[in-house]
Amino acid sequence: MIPEDNRFESDPADALPEDPGLPEGWYADAPDGADPATVERLTELLRGHERAGRGWAGSGEDDVLVEVSEHGLAMRENLVVRDRDGRIQAWGSVHDRAEGRMLFVHIVDRDIDERAADACSDALFTWAEAQARSVGAARGLAEQQIDTGAFADDERQHGWLLDAGFRRVRTWWQMSRSVEAAEAELVPDPARWERKGVVFRLVERQGDGLPDVEDLRAVHDVLEGAFTDHFNSAEETLQEFVHRLREDPGHRWDHWWLAELEDGEPAGALVGTVSESATGPDGSYVSYLGVLESARGRGVATGLLRTIIADAASRGRDRVGLEVDADSPTGADGLYTSMGWGTKYVTESWHRDVTVQ
Template sequence: MPEDPGLPDGWYADTPDAADEATVDRLTELLRAHERAGRGWAGAGADDVLVEISEHGVAMRENVVVRDAGDRIQAWGSVHDRAEGRMLFVHVVDRDIDERAADACSSTLFAWADAQARAVGEARGLATQQIDSGSFADDERQHRWLADAGFDRVRTWWQMSRSVEAEEAELVPDPSRWERKGVVFRRVERQGDGMPDVADLRAVHDVLEGAFTDHFNSAEETLQEFVHRLREDPGHRWDHWWLAELEDGEAAGALVGTVSESATGPDGSYVSYLGVLESARGRGVATGLLRTIIADAASRGRDRVGLEVDADSPTGADSLYRSMGWGTKYVTESWHRDVPVR
């Protein structure tokens, strides 16, 4: 952090305490206001904050907050060492403070993120470390700050949703295991203690690594990094992981789903990852996996299934999603900056 980051008199940077209920509540409030301003509604909760700042979460993350002279948190930054060469950056500033104070908070968060990028890149032995930050497509304040800090808008993402009807529980014979045209769709097997079979976890990881090799900003993750990150998601459930296998038993596709909890109505399901190996494309693997999670959601009494798709996907995945009933709910963007480590 610079000696004088340009904050108003009495304002200072601090490390948030996950054990402090008031801190968690305030960060949740900031995050929800950020969502409402960017897309019109809020969905984040305390669990989403704890993913970033809890003792478990900080195994791969660092956090900073900016407090005013009255010790009230007015800005929050979080970085996540996602994979080699890729560091995610969350940047949230209070919507009610005056423009000058907000700009100072933003500059402080970006200066801190640059320092974190150099530290992460040095630890991984890199010459350059990428910072990957996001924005809602309609958040002009965030766009201005990102551009002023040297970030480039590099990608657009459609956040899609599909309603689910109760009768769609019959869409497949059994979400736990079914077969179509020589392809077996099944849940990841679990052992007596409820933990998943290690071979199945490795198969899911290998399929997704192989399926996304040629996709935008793909960064290789170890199995340990992959599993640790996905287990942090508040909606994580082992019984929402599926594999698709061909006649020889080789895994050709995988889907990792999560629960989208709602405080005001039915929960939903979310497709965190869907990947099919190039050698198996054209055999209905992706369609079968999507039908599986839809049927599973319906059988659990859920009313929707969400997912994210690259607006410039080389596979044209959005055409499949639209043909199966998905529509765009809102749009987000990726902004990147490469930081020299030395």
């Protein structure tokens, strides 16, 4: 499922002023996602950004390719700033995530001097604002949101965001739970089991290995319904939803579960991914967990969490991660804490609304 045509300005010259204010000899252009050296340098920048913000790096080249590969560019655009020697010193990426919501990646090398870093940052923000107007106009909107993130302890990033007119709107706990081999017995079979009239099962697969379309639609409908009143929820089409999740380097169809009531009516869904590790066992990650309001109080969320824990244990993994809204009134963090999750690090959402016309 590939979404509609890219709604962004693909030529940096159309999204930047003639003089973007960069140091003499520095320039901005679009990176070549097919060039191994470019991908290597962007990975280096991303990992340096992570180390400075939270103390350790976890991303790899696959995470960069999500942004810059030909497949990723169906819904994204990228900009890099190069010094006079042609070395990439800053990188911006925009993602047409859903109607009214544009994600923005903003990374500047940690080793360049302050004046050059500030100039690079300004150029990335100017470019992102122009891209917001472009995607907003293509969607027929009067206002387009730019949604970007920052690590809670990254004061340099916070200062730039404030200066660019962004506001801190949400805090997120990035939680992790260790997994023991014996927890493979938490549920009878992660592929399908039942408890108190609720069936927990993997999405069905067809002969070619692809999931059943009706099951995909059920997962999408459950998550859209479960998150309607959640912070910054933006409606996605099934096409956008599936395309985006398949881009994740950890995507696996056998990590998608549905919970159904006695009559076969979908009640909850969990989309998991693989968290690969270069130095030890892989982990599992809860990308999405949603339960319809009509089914709450029946142990659906607990059952789905027990399922992914058991699945991870059966695969020899040592952890399950997830993200929780620290400001959510639902009290979901209480469930996670009671089941053994603890906060590993903290991130923030920062927003700016751009007038399109």
